[in-house]
Amino acid sequence: MATIAFVLILGGTILGMIVRDRLPEHHTTGDSKEVIRLATALVGTLTAVVLALLFAQTRTAFEQTSAYVSRLAIDMTELDDLLAEYGPEAAPLRKTLRAELGPLIDSIWREDAIDAGRPTTVSKVSSETTRYRLRELKPQNAVQASLQAHALQISLDITQIRLGLIAQPPDSSSRPFMTVVVLWLMFIFTTFSLSAKPNPTLTTVLFICILSASGAIYLVLELGLPFGGLMQVPNHLLRGALAPI
Numbered sequence: 001m002a003t004i005a006f007v008l009i010l011g012g013t014i015l016g017m018i019v020r021d022r023l024p025e026h027h028t029t030g031d032s033k034e035v036i037r038l039a040t041a042l043v044g045t046l047t048a049v050v051l052a053l054l055f056a057q058t059r060t061a062f063e064q065t066s067a068y069v070s071r072l073a074i075d076m077t078e079l080d081d082l083l084a085e086y087g088p089e090a091a092p093l094r095k096t097l098r099a100e101l102g103p104l105i106d107s108i109w110r111e112d113a114i115d116a117g118r119p120t121t122v123s124k125v126s127s128e129t130t131r132y133r134l135r136e137l138k139p140q141n142a143v144q145a146s147l148q149a150h151a152l153q154i155s156l157d158i159t160q161i162r163l164g165l166i167a168q169p170p171d172s173s174s175r176p177f178m179t180v181v182v183l184w185l186m187f188i189f190t191t192f193s194l195s196a197k198p199n200p201t202l203t204t205v206l207f208i209c210i211l212s213a214s215g216a217i218y219l220v221l222e223l224g225l226p227f228g229g230l231m232q233v234p235n236h237l238l239r240g241a242l243a244p245i
Helices: 002-020 030-086 088-099 101-108 110-115 126-136 142-167 175-195 200-223
Strands: none
Touching: 002 175, 002 200, 030 088, 030 142, 030 175, 030 200, 088 101, 088 126, 101 110, 101 142, 126 142, 175 200
16 A cells, blocks of 8 residues: 555646646735645644554554564463473473464464465464363372463463454554545645646655655554564564474
8 A cells, every 4th residue: 555655646746746837827826825835734734643643553553462472472481381390291282282383373474374375274272272181181299280270371371362363453554544644645745746846856855755655654554464564573482482392
């Protein structure tokens, strides 16, 4: 959409330059020019406010998602440590945890899994299988009973975090708001090009401003894709959470 925004805003600017030469002089001077300037300032202020709100919203959502992923990696590591401390009886469960880590990651980072030709759904979620098998462990002493209870609580936390990550919409940015912002930017740059006769300096400045506005839209859209795009939340922390046995 950032590319589309760039093309539309650039097209509006070029259209303004073409129309200006065909307008009567009194349409772009005097009181008319003052009204155009005030209207452009009003729309520019609205655009800045809405764009700032969109950026703040998507940035907050991105940071929360990143924190959830970090928490998931910590919980996986802690669960594995508890199972190791439990004893040899939990060794098969630790192997199962590692075997299902890959499918768990693919169920969250769906685009990466699809690009790699891997399935994006799993029949049994790692934390669910772990929790079921944890209940089957038979503690031999109070220490093992305490470890089992703690491990069950962590596996429940893992399930909740995983479901929360999967339930997130693929794109948290608001498309209607972005559409309105692009239309406002088209109006602003069209009126800019109507305000003065085109020259190399004016054309260069307007082009740089269009690139900057499109770049801002691109950043908002990228932050709205925490598990896709160029700025996605990395999964290396989760992949490296469990050391080989």
